[in-house]
Amino acid sequence: MKPTDFIRDIVSDHVSAGKYKQIHTRFPPEPNGYLHIGHAKSICLNFGIAREFGGICNLRMDDTNPAKEDVEYVDSIKADVKWLISAWADDRLGLKPKGQLPAQSDVNGQPDYLLEAVSGPSTTAETGLEPFYASDYFPQIFDYAIALVRKGLAYVDDLTPEEMEKYRGSPDRPGQDSPHRERSVQENLDLFQRMRQGEFPDGTRTLRAKIDMTSPNIWLRDPVLYRIRHTEHHHTGGAWCIYPMYDFAHCLSDYLEGITHSICTLEFEVHRPLYDWILESLGLPRPLPRQYEFARLSLGYTVMSKRKLMQLVNEDLVSGWDDPRMPTISGLRRRGVTPEALRDFAYNIGITKYNGITDVAVLEHAIRSDLNHRALRRLAVLRPIKVVIVNVPEGEVEQLTAVNNPEDPSAGSRQIPFSRELYIEQDDFMEVPPPKYFRLRPGGEVRLKYAYIIKCEEVIKDASGAVIELRCTADLGSKTGGPTSSRKVKGTIHWVSASHAIDAEVRLYDRLFTVAEPDAGGDFKKFLNPHSLEKLVAKCEPSLREAGPEQRFQFERLAYFVLDGQNASGLPAFNRTITLKDTWSKESAKA
């Protein structure tokens, strides 16, 4: 199925009209935090357009604010993008040779800068290639600023931040011209150079565009283009003490990379006139990039702002950016979600300009349907209760055949050991069951998956009255192919052989928040779900000993799990990705 939305419609029109040589998008995160599922939506859009229209999508660090950015974040962004687009759009990923800077050329007798992307299957090896960095363009952006000053379209202002706020006015009240607005070009040039030389302390001067202090659009009221920050930058080191603002750097970065469609979220809609003003005022020789906006993703039962996610990390409310409960790409990955599921989700939610809240059920459905087809089935008992099959002799072990994945015959089958002493799930036995309960009960029958039908003959309790053991008989003719194998029993439950079972830590993750809109108002942290993580030691069938890193399983009748290394005591650790749909819990809740 080919996705379609208003942005793709625009691109498609441009392609049929031959407006551009090649479609060129970009994904421009600021390296001030980890990527989350909202970024995944944007990645799928930008790379999706590139692959559907034979274009390229540059990965670019939008790193113009050294105070907030860090290499830890650029490394995580690189890894997360690579993981998400792998085997889907790697050949559309635009990178550049390490250290390469924009090349100067002449276009129609006018000087011009361009930094072309390297893309194609070769880039997947990433040998000597790196993402684009807005900070690589500081020299060009500085030159463009000077060009604006020369045209009388930018000036150095001495207003303090407080004064500037006053002069700006408000949305329904026009602003006032700064007293420094009419400085001469010469003076502006001199002052701007001295800003760059480091003569002035932070915050004392800015370079501003000269547009219109009475504009109804606040972003046209002489926006700041450059500010002074005597701060080391993660990519340019100590080379600069003035840094361009987003609005000035972004449109120029797009231009320098030959971007055709600059796609961003709705809150930048009011910036678009400024984006266009800067590029048009500079009189650039090549076709200009255009900005298009779509609604960012809001998902139920989680928060999406980097500020809030950062807070969860810094206040140790989660174990890190990649905590499996986080909506970050790395968190979802550790949770066991696949790139395919994420892309499928992105496809299903569509692209519009309507600001809605997407039901988590849409994400959960994408995860389940993906895992249903790929996850190997295994038997594991989370909360064990002992079962003794009295008509199976002690010491006897039988190997039974179990299907690895009923959705995928090519996954084959495996052997699982059956013996006299087993574990079943505590939930699968009830002494006094409610109506419609069709698992084990005193005197009742149930099928052990892949094995025999058993009947509960005796319930053994401890001094406190808690059930500690069930004594059962098995219908030894009832396994697959046996004479009574087709007998109908209502319930089928999972089990493991007690002496063969291996221990594993299972981490039962649940929604991070208890309400659909934790950030609707007040303190979002008071809606944190206290039961978002429960750890247990489970009894697992022995084949799980061979589980590989990041391998995904369905523990039958329970949930999907992914292997996430070992816990502190050396036990294999499985993260629960998501439970199976549970019609019984709905049914029993009705009663």
Next chain:
RNA sequence: UGUCCGGUGGUGUAAUGGUAGCACAAGAGUCUUUGGAGCUCUUUGUCAUGGUUCGAAUCCAUGCCGGACAGCCA
């Protein structure tokens, strides 16, 4: 009472002047050695009021509701 952008079932989206469709959710049934998956069926919608038109979710007007914007953040 500024500017810009939006309002289609419970939720998210499609229909671009011509049968309001899809997905998720919800409900009913069927099947089942996973109360899983699959399959079948069902409920629920064009913000309002006018106008243009043979015909309006779509175009126009007015109103209502929601969002974004007043960082030397992005």
